[in-house]
Amino acid sequence: MRLSLLIPLVAAALAAQEPAAEISPVSERKLSYSIDTGNRFLTGVGGDFNTYRSVVNLGEGPKLFGFEAALEDPGSAWINRLIVSASSWGGEPYNTLRATAEKDRVWRLTADYRNVAYFNFLPSFANPTFEAGGGFNQRSFDIERRNANVELELLPGARISPYLIFARDSGNGSGITPFVANGNEYPIAALMRDETNHYRGGVRLELPRTHVTLEQGGSTFKDDQRNSTSQLNLGNRRAPIFGRQLLLNSAEQAYGVRGRNLYTKGILTSAPASWLHFYGQFLYSRPTSDVRFSENADGLFFLGATRFFNGLGALLSSEAKQPRTAASAGVEFKPHRRFRVFESWSTDRLHNAGSALLAERLLFSNGPAELRDLFEPTRLVMNLNRQQADLFFDLTSKLTLRGGHRFVWGDAIAPASFLASGPGQGEIRRHVGLAAVNYRPSTAVAANVEYEGSPGDKAYFRTSLQNYHQLRARLRWQLMSSLRLGATYLFLDNRNPAQGIDYEFQTRSAGITLEWRPGDAKYFSILGDYTRSTWRSDIDFLTPQNLRPARSFYRDNGHTASALTQFRIPCSAQFQPLIEAGGSLFISSGSRPTDYWQPIGRAILPVSKGVSLYGEWRWYGMNQAFFMVEGFRTHQFVSGLRISR
Amino acid sequence: MIRALHLSGRAAASAAALLLFATLCLAQEMPPGYAGTESCALCHEDIANAFAKNRHAAVGKEKRRGWEARACESCHGPGLKHTETTSAEDIRNPAKLPPSQADSSCLSCHTMQPTQVGRVQGSHAQNQVACATCHSVHTPPQAAQNRAARLNAQCATCHISQRAAFNRPHGHRLNQNAIHCTDCHNPHGTQMTASLRLSTGGEPGCLNCHNDKRGPFVFEHAPVRLEGCNSCHEPHGSANPRMLTRPNMAQLCLECHSNIALPSGRTNTGALGGIPPAFHDQLNPRFRNCTLCHQRVHGSHINKALLR
Numbered sequence: 001m002r003l004s005l006l007i008p009l010v011a012a013a014l015a016a017q018e019p020a021a022e023i024s025p026v027s028e029r030k031l032s033y034s035i036d037t038g039n040r041f042l043t044g045v046g047g048d049f050n051t052y053r054s055v056v057n058l059g060e061g062p063k064l065f066g067f068e069a070a071l072e073d074p075g076s077a078w079i080n081r082l083i084v085s086a087s088s089w090g091g092e093p094y095n096t097l098r099a100t101a102e103k104d105r106v107w108r109l110t111a112d113y114r115n116v117a118y119f120n121f122l123p124s125f126a127n128p129t130f131e132a133g134g135g136f137n138q139r140s141f142d143i144e145r146r147n148a149n150v151e152l153e154l155l156p157g158a159r160i161s162p163y164l165i166f167a168r169d170s171g172n173g174s175g176i177t178p179f180v181a182n183g184n185e186y187p188i189a190a191l192m193r194d195e196t197n198h199y200r201g202g203v204r205l206e207l208p209r210t211h212v213t214l215e216q217g218g219s220t221f222k223d224d225q226r227n228s229t230s231q232l233n234l235g236n237r238r239a240p241i242f243g244r245q246l247l248l249n250s251a252e253q254a255y256g257v258r259g260r261n262l263y264t265k266g267i268l269t270s271a272p273a274s275w276l277h278f279y280g281q282f283l284y285s286r287p288t289s290d291v292r293f294s295e296n297a298d299g300l301f302f303l304g305a306t307r308f309f310n311g312l313g314a315l316l317s318s319e320a321k322q323p324r325t326a327a328s329a330g331v332e333f334k335p336h337r338r339f340r341v342f343e344s345w346s347t348d349r350l351h352n353a354g355s356a357l358l359a360e361r362l363l364f365s366n367g368p369a370e371l372r373d374l375f376e377p378t379r380l381v382m383n384l385n386r387q388q389a390d391l392f393f394d395l396t397s398k399l400t401l402r403g404g405h406r407f408v409w410g411d412a413i414a415p416a417s418f419l420a421s422g423p424g425q426g427e428i429r430r431h432v433g434l435a436a437v438n439y440r441p442s443t444a445v446a447a448n449v450e451y452e453g454s455p456g457d458k459a460y461f462r463t464s465l466q467n468y469h470q471l472r473a474r475l476r477w478q479l480m481s482s483l484r485l486g487a488t489y490l491f492l493d494n495r496n497p498a499q500g501i502d503y504e505f506q507t508r509s510a511g512i513t514l515e516w517r518p519g520d521a522k523y524f525s526i527l528g529d530y531t532r533s534t535w536r537s538d539i540d541f542l543t544p545q546n547l548r549p550a551r552s553f554y555r556d557n558g559h560t561a562s563a564l565t566q567f568r569i570p571c572s573a574q575f576q577p578l579i580e581a582g583g584s585l586f587i588s589s590g591s592r593p594t595d596y597w598q599p600i601g602r603a604i605l606p607v608s609k610g611v612s613l614y615g616e617w618r619w620y621g622m623n624q625a626f627f628m629v630e631g632f633r634t635h636q637f638v639s640g641l642r643i644s645r
Numbered sequence: 646m647i648r649a650l651h652l653s654g655r656a657a658a659s660a661a662a663l664l665l666f667a668t669l670c671l672a673q674e675m676p677p678g679y680a681g682t683e684s685c686a687l688c689h690e691d692i693a694n695a696f697a698k699n700r701h702a703a704v705g706k707e708k709r710r711g712w713e714a715r716a717c718e719s720c721h722g723p724g725l726k727h728t729e730t731t732s733a734e735d736i737r738n739p740a741k742l743p744p745s746q747a748d749s750s751c752l753s754c755h756t757m758q759p760t761q762v763g764r765v766q767g768s769h770a771q772n773q774v775a776c777a778t779c780h781s782v783h784t785p786p787q788a789a790q791n792r793a794a795r796l797n798a799q800c801a802t803c804h805i806s807q808r809a810a811f812n813r814p815h816g817h818r819l820n821q822n823a824i825h826c827t828d829c830h831n832p833h834g835t836q837m838t839a840s841l842r843l844s845t846g847g848e849p850g851c852l853n854c855h856n857d858k859r860g861p862f863v864f865e866h867a868p869v870r871l872e873g874c875n876s877c878h879e880p881h882g883s884a885n886p887r888m889l890t891r892p893n894m895a896q897l898c899l900e901c902h903s904n905i906a907l908p909s910g911r912t913n914t915g916a917l918g919g920i921p922p923a924f925h926d927q928l929n930p931r932f933r934n935c936t937l938c939h940q941r942v943h944g945s946h947i948n949k950a951l952l953r
Binding site for chain 2: 054057066085087088092093096100104106108114116124125128130131132138139146147156159165167169170173177178180185193194196198200204206210215217219221223225236237246253255257259261263267268269270271274275277279280281283285288289291293295316318319320321322324326327328330331332334337342343344346348350353354355376378379380382384386388390391392394398399402403412414415416417420421422424425427435438440443448450458459460461462463464465476484486488490497498499500501509511512514529531533539540541542543544545546552554556558560562584585586588591592594596598602608622629
C-alpha cells in the first residue's frame with residue numbers, strides 16, 4: 001500500500017525535474033599522491049664491473065624510485081586536472097618525468113622527459129686482443145641520452161583542434177673510438193655531443209564524417225664529436241712493416257655535422273557510411289646534412305709500396321639531401337554483416353644524394369708534402385610499394401576466417417660495393433599469401449591462428465625474407481574469475497636457396513603466462529610466464545682472404561621465465577604484511593650460451609593507512625660459458641618507504 | 646514462509662513498476678526506444694559512477710555527436726526495452742559481439758582520429774583484437790604512476806615471447822620502465838611491419854630516440870634504409886652485445902658481404918652487398934671486429950668505407 005503511494009510521488013518528483021541531464025563527474029577537489037623512496041645498498045660487484053655497468057648499471061645511495069601526484073578539480077577556471085609522475089631519480093641510470101595538465105575540452109599539455117644512461121664497455125666486444133687475454137673495448141660509450149617532448153593541444157575533441165609539439169633529443173658523454181689511419185687503427189678518447197630539436201604544429205579538423213590532420217614540422221640536428229689523443233699509441237697492428245713500427249703521437253678529429261629537415265604531413269580518415277571507412281596519409285620530407293670535418297695527426301703511417309709518412313691533415317666538406325615521399329591509403333568495406341574487406345596500399349620513395357670533397361695533406365720527414373683532393377658523389381634510391389587485400393568472413397558469431405594477399409615490390413640503387421664498376425642495383429618482389437582463423441567460443445576464451453607464406457622471388461639482401469612461412473597462434477583464456485591463462489606460439493622458416501647463399505633460417509617461440517588471484521588476491525597471488533625460443537640460421541659466405549666458401553652457423557636455444565608471487569599475512573584488519581618473491585631468469589645454449597638470473601624478494605610492512613615500509617633483496621648474476629670474463633654477480637638491498645594517499 | 650515469499654514478490658513487482666515509471670518519466674524527451682543515461686544509472690549505479698569520470702562521459706554532453714544525455718546508449722544501443730524487461734537479451738552488449746561489430750561502436754567516433762590511420766594495415770584489426778581488449782570504456786583513467794609498467798604488462802598478456810626477450814641481458818630498458826611498448830609500436834596499426842611507429846620525417850620510429858643515426862648521410866649503409874634496424878639488431882633483447890643478431894661482428898657482416906660484384910652492377914647472387922678485400926684476413930682478430938675500422942656502420946658523412 002505504502003509502495004503504491006510512493007510511486008506517484010516519486011514519479012511526480014522526477015517529472016518535475018529538468019529534462020534528462022547527463023551524469024556529471026564527481027566534482028570534488030581531490031589530491032592523491034604516492035611516494036616511493038629508499039636507499040639501495042650493493043654488496044660489491046663480483047666479476048667484471050664493466051659488464052655489470054653495461055647490463056645492469058644500478059648504483060648505491062638514496063633514491064626516489066617513484067613519485068606521483070594527481071590533482072583533480074583544483075577549483076580553478078583554468079585547469080581541472082594535473083598529474084605529475086616521476087621514476088628512478090637519484091643517480092639512477094633511467095630517469096623519467098611526466099606531467100599532464102588539462103582543462104577539459106579547452107587545452108591539454110603533456111610533457112615527457114627521459115634520461116637514459118648508455119654505458120657499454122663489454123670486454124669482448126670490439127677488442128682485437130681479447131683472445132690473447134688483454135685489451136679493452138675500442139668502441140665503448142658512456143653517454144646519456146635525454147629525450148624531452150612537450151605537446152600542447154588546444155580544444156581537444158572540438159571540431160578544430162590546433163596543436164604544437166616540441167621535442168628534443170640529445171646525447172652527451174665520452175667513449176673510446178679508433179682513429180683509423182693507413183694500415184693501423186689507434187683507440188683514442190672521444191667526446192660525443194649531439195642534439196636534435198623537432199618543431200611540429202598542425203591542426204585537426206573533425207567534420208561530421210571526415211577527419212583531416214595537417215601538420216608542418218621541422219627539425220635541426222647537430223653533432224659535434226671530438227676525438228683526440230696526445231700520447232704515444234702503437235695501435236692494434238704491432239707487427240712492423242718493412243721493419244718499421246707504425247705509431248701515433250697525437251691526433252685530433254672534429255666532426256661538425258649540421259642537419260635540418262622540413263616536412264609536410266596530411267592525414268585523412270573518413271567514414272562516409274557505417275560500411276565504408278577510408279584512411280589515407282601523405283608525407284613529404286626533405287632532410288639535408290652539411291658537414292665540416294677536420295683531422296690532424298702525426299706519427300708514422302704507411303702509405304703503400306714502401307713509403308711512409310709522418311703527418312696527416314685532412315679537411316672535408318660534404319652535404320647530403322634525402323627527399324622522401326611516403327603515402328598510404330586503406331579502405332575498410334563491409335558489404336554484408338558477415339563479410340568485410342580490408343584493402344591497403346603504401347609507397348615509400350626516397351632519393352639520397354650526397355657528395356664529399358676531401359682535401360688531404362701528407363707530411364714526410366724527408367720530402368715535400370703531398371696534397372690530395374678527392375671528390376666523391378654518391379646516391380641511394382629506394383622505391384618500396386606494398387599492396388594488401390584481406391577478406392574477412394564471420395562464419396558464425398564466434399568464428400571468423402580471413403584470407404588475403406600481399407604484394408611487395410620495389411627497387412633500389414645502392415652505393416657501389418668494393419670492386420664493383422657501378423652502383424649496386426637491387427629489387428624486391430614478393431607475393432605473400434595470408435590466412436587466419438579467429439575463434440571466440442565465449443567471452444572468456446579467444447584463440448587466433450595466423451599464417452603467411454611466400455614462395456619468394458626477389459629480395460634485397462642475402463638474409464632478407466625470401467621463401468618463407470610464418471605461423472602465429474595466440475590463446476587467451478579466463479578459466480575462472482581468478483585464473484587467467486595465455487599462450488603464444490610463433491614460427492618462422494625462411495630460405496634462400498640461391499647458389500652461394502643457401503640460407504636456412506628457422507625460429508620458434510612458445511610462451512605461456514598464468515595469473516592466479518584466488519579471492520581477489522586476498523592472501524595469495526601468482527603471476528608467471530615461461531618462454532622457450534630457438535633460433536637456427538645456416539648460410540654460405542665467402543672467406544675474404546681467399547674467397548673460399550664457408551658456412552656460417554648460428555644457434556640460440558633459450559629458456560626465459562619470470563614470476564612474482566605475493567603472500568599477504570592477515571595479522572589484523574589494519575596490519576597485513578605482504579611478502580613478494582619471484583624474479584626472472586634467462587638460460588640459453590648455442591652460439592653464445594648465457595645465464596642471466598634476477599631473483600627478487602620483498603617484504604612490505606604497513607605502518608599506518610597509506611604508509612608502509614619495505615625491504616627488498618635482488619640478485620643479479622650473469623655467466624657466459626664462452627666469455628667467462630664477462631660474468632658478474634651482485635646482491636642489492638633496498639630499504640624504502642612508500643606513502644600514498 | 647509463504648507470506649514472506651508473497652511479500653518479497655510483491656515488493657519486486659512494485660520496484661519494477663517504479664523503475665518503469667521512473668524510466669518513462671526520464672525518457673519523455675528521448676528519441677523513440679531510448680531510455681537515457683539516468684535510467685541506466687538507476688540499476689547500474691557503480692558503472693555509472695565510474696563512467697562519469699571516464700572520458701567517454703563527454704559523449705553525453707556534446708550536442709554535435711548526437712548522444713546528449715544518452716552516452717550509454719551510444720554504444721549499447723536503444724535501452725528502453727531493456728529497462729522494461731531488465732533482460733540482458735534486450736540490450737546490446739559489445740563484449741558478447743564479434744569484435745568487428747563491437748568495434749563499430751568505437752569506430753563510429755574514433756575513426757575520426759589520426760592514430761587510426763594505419764588501422765587496416767595493423768595486425769590487431771586484422772586479427773580481430775577488439776578495442777575493449779586493451780581499452781577500458783567504463784572505468785575512470787588510472788593514475789599515471791607506473792604508466793609504463795601498466796602498458797607493458799597489458800601488452801605482455803598476449804605478446805608473451807616479445808616480453809620475454811626483454812629478460813635477455815642486452816635489450817632496451819623496458820623492464821626498468823624507462824620505455825614502454827607504445828614508444829615504438831602504435832597498437833592501432835601503421836604502414837610499417839609490426840605496427841612500428843614512424844618518426845616525424847617518415848623514417849622508422851627507432852630514430853625518435855636514436856637521432857644521431859638519422860642522417861641523411863653522404864655514404865649510406867643500404868640495409869639501414871632498405872630494411873631497417875632489425876636487419877642487424879634484435880630490438881626486444883638479445884644474448885649478443887649491442888642487441889645484435891649474431892654474437893660476433895665478422896659473422897654478422899660477412900653473412901651479407903659475401904657477394905661478388907658483376908660489371909652490370911648486380912652481384913653473383915643477385916643480392917646487394919659486396920665482399921671485403923683480401924687483406925681482411927679472418928685469422929687476424931683485427932679483421933674479425935669489423936666496426937673497429939668501419940665504425941660509422943649506420944652511415945658516414947666522411948668516408949665511403951664508413952671508416953670515420
